[in-house]
Amino acid sequence: xxxxxxxxxxxxxxxxxxxxxxxxxxxxxxxxxxxxxxxxxxxxxxxxxxxxxxxxxxxxxxxxxxxxxxxxxxxxxxxxxxxxxxxxxxxxxxxxxxxxxxxxxxxxxxxxxxxxxxxxxxxxxxxxxxxxxxxxxxxxxxxxxxxxxxxxxxxxxxxxxxxxxxxxxxxxxxxxxxxxxxxxxxxxxxxxxxxxxxxxxxxxxxxxxxxxxxxxxxxxxxxx
Ligand SMILES: [Fe+2]
Numbered sequence: 001x002x003x004x005x006x007x008x009x010x011x012x013x014x015x016x017x018x019x020x021x022x023x024x025x026x027x028x029x030x031x032x033x034x035x036x037x038x039x040x041x042x043x044x045x046x047x048x049x050x051x052x053x054x055x056x057x058x059x060x061x062x063x064x065x066x067x068x069x070x071x072x073x074x075x076x077x078x079x080x081x082x083x084x085x086x087x088x089x090x091x092x093x094x095x096x097x098x099x100x101x102x103x104x105x106x107x108x109x110x111x112x113x114x115x116x117x118x119x120x121x122x123x124x125x126x127x128x129x130x131x132x133x134x135x136x137x138x139x140x141x142x143x144x145x146x147x148x149x150x151x152x153x154x155x156x157x158x159x160x161x162x163x164x165x166x167x168x169x170x171x172x173x174x175x176x177x178x179x180x181x182x183x184x185x186x187x188x189x190x191x192x193x194x195x196x197x198x199x200x201x202x203x204x205x206x207x208x209x210x211x212x213x214x215x216x217x218x219x220x221x222x223x224x
Contacts, residue, residue, distance in 0.1 A: 002100035004093035008148050009054075009061035009123065011092070013076050015085035019051050019066040022086055026055045026062050035061075036122030040068060042173065048074040050173065054122020061123045065089065075140035075176050082141045090130070092146035098127045101147055108193040111186060113144075113175050126150050130172055136187040139179035144188065 014022050026032045032055035042049035049068040054061060067074030073081075079089055095101040098116060106112070116129040127149045133142020178184075 002095060002097055002104055004095055004101070004147065006094050007060045008092040008094045008126075008146075008150070009063055009121075011063040011065060011089045011146075012086050013079045013083070013089040014064050014066045015080050016066060016069075016077065018085055019053055019064050022064050023053050023055065026064070030057075032057045032062060042068075046070055047072040047177075048077075050074055050076045052122075056123060063122065075173070075180060078138070078140040082137075083143075088143055090144050090146050092128070092148050095147055095149050096152075098129060098147060098149035102129055108189075110189050113172075113179070117172070124150065130175070131188045133187050136185045139176045139184055142187070 012022065023034065027034060034053060035056040036052070036054040038052040040049050041052055048070050051064075051066040051068060053064040055064070065076050067077030067080065069077055076089070080087065102112065102116070111132040113130045113132050116127055118127055119125070121128075129147050131145040131147070133139065133144045135142055
């Protein structure tokens with residue numbers, strides 16, 4: 001089964017005038033490294049745009065977005081108006097195979113926003129696909145998942161497998177703008193594929209607390 005492996009990045013929407021402050025927090029307090037700053041991702045758009053900072057923590061990334069309002073209020077500003085400063089707009093999850101994951105999810109009624117993109121974000125090359133929002137709100141106000149696949153390195157090399165049809169024509173900001181303009185409030189899933197009698201399968205794993213696990217291991221060794 002194709003499942004998500006880990007968090008790739010977390011994208012926070014921040015209030016107007018706050019991106020530098022939160023950039024300071026994530027670097028000077030939390031220890032991240034700024035890997036990309038875009039002062040205006042859509043300089044030619046008379047309607048709206050956003051600022052973007054990428055902060056690298058090596059095993060995952062943090063992305064900050066701040067709306068730039070022009071003729072229209074930015075979708076990021078609308079998100080912050082509803083959810084508050086530094087609210088989670090989306091979390092991106094890594095997959096071994098984006099195609100396999102998406103094919104299976106779609107067969108179970110999951111709704112994605114357009115087709116996948118091949119991109120180079122602040123953390124390197126990736127394939128990415130965005131889910132529709134978790135809740136049936138305006139597209140600009142919903143938080144949503146992103147699913148990505150990065151080059152695996154090692155024997156698989158540093159290049160992405162891109163032998164599937166791509167759609168690089170529309171960036172993601174524009175897709176949300178289109179949905180906002182259309183009044184599209186369709187969401188990620190309506191749970192129609194969930195069996196009425198579904199029950200979780202419980203699997204007991206060992207402790208995830210490294211210190212506890214180590215201490216338990218030492219006790220076992222000492223008493224062996
Ligand atoms: Fe993202």
